Amino acid sequence: MTPRERTRTTDLIKTTAFLAGLAPLAWLSARALGGGLGANPVETITHFTGDWTLRLLLLTLTASPLRGISGWQWPLQLRRMLGLYTFFYACLHATTYFVLDLELDLGGLAEDVAKRPYITVGFTAFVLLIPLAATSTRRMIKRLGRHWQRLHRAVYAIGVLGVLHYLWLVKADLREPLLYAAALLLLLGWRVYRRVLVPRLNAAARARAASA
Amino acid sequence: MLIRRSATLAPSEITPRALFEQRRLFLKAGAATAAAALLPNLPARAGDRLAGVVKTPYDPGEPPTPLADVTRYNNFYEFGTGKEDPARNAGRLRTRPWSVTVEGHCERPGRYDLEDVLRWAPLEERIYRLRCVEAWSMVVPWVGLPLAAVLAHVQPTAQAKYVAFETLFDPEQMPGQNRSILDWPYREGLRMDEALHPLTLLAVGLYGEVLPNQNGAPLRLVVPWKYGFKSIKSIVRLRLVETVPETTWNRMQPDEYGFYANVNPAVDHPRWSQKRERRIGDLFKRDTLPFNGYAEQVAALYGGMDLKRYY
Numbered sequence: 001m002t003p004r005e006r007t008r009t010t011d012l013i014k015t016t017a018f019l020a021g022l023a024p025l026a027w028l029s030a031r032a033l034g035g036g037l038g039a040n041p042v043e044t045i046t047h048f049t050g051d052w053t054l055r056l057l058l059l060t061l062t063a064s065p066l067r068g069i070s071g072w073q074w075p076l077q078l079r080r081m082l083g084l085y086t087f088f089y090a091c092l093h094a095t096t097y098f099v100l101d102l103e104l105d106l107g108g109l110a111e112d113v114a115k116r117p118y119i120t121v122g123f124t125a126f127v128l129l130i131p132l133a134a135t136s137t138r139r140m141i142k143r144l145g146r147h148w149q150r151l152h153r154a155v156y157a158i159g160v161l162g163v164l165h166y167l168w169l170v171k172a173d174l175r176e177p178l179l180y181a182a183a184l185l186l187l188l189g190w191r192v193y194r195r196v197l198v199p200r201l202n203a204a205a206r207a208r209a210a211s212a
Numbered sequence: 213m214l215i216r217r218s219a220t221l222a223p224s225e226i227t228p229r230a231l232f233e234q235r236r237l238f239l240k241a242g243a244a245t246a247a248a249a250l251l252p253n254l255p256a257r258a259g260d261r262l263a264g265v266v267k268t269p270y271d272p273g274e275p276p277t278p279l280a281d282v283t284r285y286n287n288f289y290e291f292g293t294g295k296e297d298p299a300r301n302a303g304r305l306r307t308r309p310w311s312v313t314v315e316g317h318c319e320r321p322g323r324y325d326l327e328d329v330l331r332w333a334p335l336e337e338r339i340y341r342l343r344c345v346e347a348w349s350m351v352v353p354w355v356g357l358p359l360a361a362v363l364a365h366v367q368p369t370a371q372a373k374y375v376a377f378e379t380l381f382d383p384e385q386m387p388g389q390n391r392s393i394l395d396w397p398y399r400e401g402l403r404m405d406e407a408l409h410p411l412t413l414l415a416v417g418l419y420g421e422v423l424p425n426q427n428g429a430p431l432r433l434v435v436p437w438k439y440g441f442k443s444i445k446s447i448v449r450l451r452l453v454e455t456v457p458e459t460t461w462n463r464m465q466p467d468e469y470g471f472y473a474n475v476n477p478a479v480d481h482p483r484w485s486q487k488r489e490r491r492i493g494d495l496f497k498r499d500t501l502p503f504n505g506y507a508e509q510v511a512a513l514y515g516g517m518d519l520k521r522y523y
Contacts, residue, residue: 038296039285039492040348103496108485116483169483171346172393172464173293 010077017078021085024052025092042100049093054162054180056086061159061187068194080136083155087133094126122165125158132158156191159184256308258424262335262417265355270338270411272505277350279419281492286426287344288445289393290379290386297388302425305385305446310430316376316452319367326430330416333361337420338413338434343475343504345439347497349489354434355417360408368404368452375407376400376457377433378449386446394460400433400444401457401471405513411436411506414447437506439473470523474514475504479523 028048031037037044060082063075102108112119132152135141141148163184166177284299291301310326335355343349363375381397383389389396406412413434416423423429428445435442441461451457461469468482477487477500488497503510514522 039281040295040490042490042495043295043348100495101497111485115480118483171293172289 010074013074014077014081017081021056021081021088024048024089042096046093046096046101049089049096050166053086053089053093054166056082056089057155057159057162058180058183058187060086061155061184065187065190068190084133084136087129090126090129118165118168121161121168125161125165128154128158128161156188159188256422256430258307258422258429260422262355262420262422264335265417265420266334266336268336268338270336270340272339272341272351274341274351276339276353276419277492282350282352282418283424283426285492287346287440288388288426288428290388290396290398290446291426292388293393298426299424301387302429304387305380305425305429307425307430307446310448312431312447313449314366314452315449317369317372317454318452319369320365322366329362329414329431330357332365333357335416336413340411340413340434340436341504341506342434342436342440342443343489343500345441345469345473345481345486347481347484347486347489347500348492349500349504350492352434353419354413354415355420356413356415356434358410359412359414359433360410362414362450363408366450366452371454372452373404374453374455374457375402375404376449376451376453377402377444377447378451379444380446380448395463398444398460399457400442400459401453402435402442403513406435406510409510409513411509437474437503437510439469439475441469442473472514472519472522474510474519474523475500476502476519476523478502479520 028045032041032045060079063079063082066075067073098104098109102112113123114120132154135144135148135151144151163177163181166180167174170177285295286298287295288298288302291298291305308326311323312326312329313323314321335357337353337355339351339353341349342352359375368375377400379398380386381389402412413436415428415432415434416430418424418427423432428443431447432445433443433447456471459469459471462471475486480486486500489500490497501507
């Protein structure tokens with residue numbers, strides 16, 4: 001592939017991903033217009049936007065392992081867009097909750113955050129997403145330098161908090177939140193394996209080779 | 213060749229005395245069945261019109277929730293944990309024939325056919341508010357008979373202090389029971405004065421029609437001043453007991469679901485506020501009323517009780 005062809009392929013992948021990221025919202029809007037949001041539309045919207053926030057977050061966390069395993073570059077080129085879409089759906093989710101559930105009652109928000117653990121962790125995850133979205137531009141990456149990487153490691157905490165948020169709000173059937181938990185564990189486990197175990201194994205191998 | 217038969221009877225051929233003496237009872241029962249066969253059958257299929265339903269003044273004066281919403285937005289984990297699962301999966305439940313077993317401290321225990329139970333009192337229409345513990349609510353025009361009428365028939369003894377209820381357990385008909393999400397069968401209970409309260413209803417229909425399966429057919433409890441989970445569905449057993457019976461949600465999460473579970477805006481569920489509720493069909497929430505708006509009728513039942521402790 002010539003560099004020009006490569007750019008074109010990248011553009012195509014990015015455009016496709018951009019449109020795909022809008023698809024859930026388009027689907028939700030179509031259902032809303034057709035009166036297909038069920039008996040409790042606010043609940044449907046809240047669950048739908050929450051589900052997609054978690055899914056996109058997990059997809060974002062898949063980019064780096066996918067690159068590591070396959071050697072492809074495009075997953076990393078999509079990572080920022082996936083991260084921003086995570087934030088986009090998180091905003092829709094938080095807005096639905098604050099406007100339609102709490103009816104803009106700040107006291108109610110404070111009470112929820114203080115008293116209800118699943119909201120405490122969900123709210124924290126949302127707040128942590130804000131600096132990540134704000135520092136996602138090329139300029140901010142340059143300006144923050146190595147601090148950028150450190151700041152963006154918060155995404156792991158956000159992942160854990162997001163899954164906890166789901167686990168703690170379910171009444172009885174834990175299957176679905178546990179599925180998300182398992183996916184997160186796999187993605188974080190891969191990183192632990194790469195960053196902690198592989199260097200150690202390599203060091204041990206080197207030590208063996210040196211002593212032989 | 214002559215085949216000789218022993219003149220003695222094998223013990224297994226002797227009719228047990230108790231059974232022999234039941235002969236009269238059996239004949240009577242047979243006569244009753246024959247008489248019942250002459251009566252027009254009660255409709256059995258969901259959506260069939262119920263005849264002879266008496267109108268009552270029980271009406272909150274609020275617009276009833278549309279039938280489509282009442283029948284497709286249900287918590288009935290026996291058919292799945294999603295709100296729309298019951299409407300999809302409840303088709304396998306066979307609601308006829310159906311019998312209810314009455315046990316425990318009463319003069320007339322036994323297994324009663326549903327058709328018979330329905331003859332113990334005329335069917336009434338009552339429009340009640342329904343408040344779910346999940347902070348949504350509906351207004352439902354139920355058809356049923358007072359639980360008090362059923363209790364009057366089976367005659368609880370002085371020892372009976374509580375009524376315990378049980379839902380059918382049959383994973384073939386209730387596929388949700390294949391997984392132990394809850395400790396099946398679903399169980400609920402009421403204090404005797406709550407059970408005898410005129411508001412407490414055993415429903416067999418809604419909107420003048422036979423109860424759809426996903427709403428708890430063929431026989432469910434409706435206790436309008438308590439959170440919806442108290443109103444147990446598809447009842448097969450009533451036990452009259454002396455001590456507080458074990459109930460499903462209370463056993464599973466005692467800090468979230470109390471035995472009383474009276475609707476109370478002043479006592480939050482640990483995971484959400486109970487101050488307000490969303491009426492199905494409304495965009496915004498409304499205030500939740502103490503005892504779901506039935507305080508005038510039922511608050512006296514709990515006089516002197518600390519409702520923050522007995523939630």
